[in-house]
Amino acid sequence: MRNHIVAGNWKMNLNAAESQKLIEDLKSKKLSSDVRVAIATPAVYLATAANQTANSKIDVAAQNMHQADSGAFTGEISASMLKSIGVHTTLLGHSERRAYFHETDELLAAKVNTALKNGMEIIFCFGEELDERKSESHFDVVTTQLRNALFHLDASQWSQIILAYEPVWAIGTGETASPEQAQEMHAHIRAVLAAQYDDALAQSISILYGGSVKPANAQEIFSQPDVDGGLIGGASLKADDFAAIVNAF
Numbered sequence: 001m002r003n004h005i006v007a008g009n010w011k012m013n014l015n016a017a018e019s020q021k022l023i024e025d026l027k028s029k030k031l032s033s034d035v036r037v038a039i040a041t042p043a044v045y046l047a048t049a050a051n052q053t054a055n056s057k058i059d060v061a062a063q064n065m066h067q068a069d070s071g072a073f074t075g076e077i078s079a080s081m082l083k084s085i086g087v088h089t090t091l092l093g094h095s096e097r098r099a100y101f102h103e104t105d106e107l108l109a110a111k112v113n114t115a116l117k118n119g120m121e122i123i124f125c126f127g128e129e130l131d132e133r134k135s136e137s138h139f140d141v142v143t144t145q146l147r148n149a150l151f152h153l154d155a156s157q158w159s160q161i162i163l164a165y166e167p168v169w170a171i172g173t174g175e176t177a178s179p180e181q182a183q184e185m186h187a188h189i190r191a192v193l194a195a196q197y198d199d200a201l202a203q204s205i206s207i208l209y210g211g212s213v214k215p216a217n218a219q220e221i222f223s224q225p226d227v228d229g230g231l232i233g234g235a236s237l238k239a240d241d242f243a244a245i246v247n248a249f
């Protein structure tokens with residue numbers, strides 16, 4: 001059985017007091033024991049968030065990390081720094097990082113290698129843009145993103161990888177992929193993994209869907225056979241909404 005996972009991506013939102021309150025509110029909610037729960041907070045709150053969640057079912061994740069182990073990289077954060085504050089999971093490759101910070105597949109491959117070398121777990125984000133969906137190249141685009149950033153890995157390294165398919169046209173737009181569109185792409189991703197590795201590996205990888213998931217649509221999306229959870233942006237900033245999405249499985 002694959003893990004069901006719901007991860008919140010807070011992006012660059014909330015002040016310190018709001019961050020602490022949201023975590024306390026989440027801790028007070030009943031969250032399904034069948035679902036793994038993670039929150040990717042802004043980097044400045046990670047240490048506090050890791051302490052706040054230490055005895056809870058909530059894991060804390062970084063939104064990004066640098067590909068170097070250490071050095072003269074002003075403003076950046078390394079894998080070992082994250083681990084030293086109790087953070088063992090990071091998002092990589094979010095479409096906003098790709099679009100606004102010029103993160104390429106090649107750079108992401110380097111970040112993936114550094115994260116794995118440091119024993120981090122990765123929630124690897126990818127997905128097509130609207131024009132790519134309209135021109136029906138979305139399957140090829142996604143295959144290429146996976147190949148360039150991840151297919152150099154050994155099968156054994158995939159135990160540390162969670163995939164998050166996020167069609168860019170559905171992120172923060174209120175436009176959600178239909179459950180059928182999500183299922184179709186997730187099945188494609190699993191088929192590509194099976195072709196590159198084998199069926200056992202493909203069946204073992206949790207593939208999350210992201211893009212305007214809300215309490216109102218979570219159940220339908222999560223009921224698809226190849227959708228193993230969600231990466232939640234806007235709706236992860238409200239404890240009630242995020243808990244409702246976690247409990248939608």
Ligand code: PGA
Nearest residue numbers: 171172211212232233234
């Ligand atoms: P959204 O963001 O839920 O606000 O669309 C998802 C994401 O960017 O991970």
